[in-house]
Amino acid sequence: MTSNTTAASVRIEIIVDVPIERAFKVFTERFDRIKPREHNMLGVDIAESIFEPRGGGRVYDRGVDGSECQWGRVLAYEPPTRILFTWDISPRWQIETDPTRSSEVEIRFVAEAERRTRVELEHRHLDRHGDGWQGLAEGVRGDQGWRLYLQRFAAATC
Amino acid sequence: MDGWSALADPTRRTILELVALRPRAVQELADELPVTRPAVSQHLKLLKSAGLVVDRAEGTRRIYRANPAGMAALRAQLDRFWSQTLANFKQLAEEEEEQT
Numbered sequence: 001m002t003s004n005t006t007a008a009s010v011r012i013e014i015i016v017d018v019p020i021e022r023a024f025k026v027f028t029e030r031f032d033r034i035k036p037r038e039h040n041m042l043g044v045d046i047a048e049s050i051f052e053p054r055g056g057g058r059v060y061d062r063g064v065d066g067s068e069c070q071w072g073r074v075l076a077y078e079p080p081t082r083i084l085f086t087w088d089i090s091p092r093w094q095i096e097t098d099p100t101r102s103s104e105v106e107i108r109f110v111a112e113a114e115r116r117t118r119v120e121l122e123h124r125h126l127d128r129h130g131d132g133w134q135g136l137a138e139g140v141r142g143d144q145g146w147r148l149y150l151q152r153f154a155a156a157t158c
Numbered sequence: 159m160d161g162w163s164a165l166a167d168p169t170r171r172t173i174l175e176l177v178a179l180r181p182r183a184v185q186e187l188a189d190e191l192p193v194t195r196p197a198v199s200q201h202l203k204l205l206k207s208a209g210l211v212v213d214r215a216e217g218t219r220r221i222y223r224a225n226p227a228g229m230a231a232l233r234a235q236l237d238r239f240w241s242q243t244l245a246n247f248k249q250l251a252e253e254e255e256e257q258t
Contacts, residue, residue, distance in 0.1 A: 036246070121243075
């Protein structure tokens with residue numbers, strides 16, 4: 001896996017030894033299995049993460065109590081080569097309700113051989129989230145904010 | 159040192175909060191905190207190496223402020239998040255492929 005991160009984007013690519021159709025299908029249909037669970041914005045454990053496979057679809061987590069947290073909107077669904085969705089999560093890992101402050105995630109699938117696919121992920125326009133330090137300065141006040149933030153970070157890096 | 163290790167220390171968090179509110183010189187920070195000026199300098203050095211603050215010279219003083227780019231920590235988090243997602247994806251896809 002290689003990652004190539006620039007000022008306002010994160011880019012990662014990976015090679016998987018499966019055909020392109022299969023790679024696309026696993027990514028979109030099994031999103032629940034591949035998305036790390038650590039970043040949970042629901043008050044309860046996540047039962048399932050859902051990627052709705054169509055333009056205009058939602059990307060959301062469903063809690064064990066049935067509550068839902070939508071954190072993305074599908075902008076493009078083009079099997080088996082491309083998906084594009086918004087990232088409506090602020091730098092403090094809270095839902096961003098202002099769509100102008102969302103970044104976006106594009107995933108491209110490129111067939112390298114019959115059973116070999118390159119998957120390129122780009123999370124871009126991070127600058128649209130605005131100045132992260134504004135949130136940081138708020139979070140810094142009070143240990144509760146910090147403890148949560150650091151706990152989330154520690155969980156994400158395990 | 160990365161941003162998160164840098165922020166594990168409460169004094170450094172306080173320093174970052176102070177310079178995020180407005181730019182300050184080393185002595186100003188030392189005046190507001192129960193630590194010595196050399197200790198403040200040391201903390202600022204670490205915060206700077208983590209990309210969390212930037213400084214500029216003003217006469218003989220150095221003025222520190224929170225890094226306005228401010229995205230280093232976010233990028234590091236997202237890089238980890240997506241790396242983990244893709245690693246999970248590769249494992250699952252290839253496992254299932256073997257079974258077919």
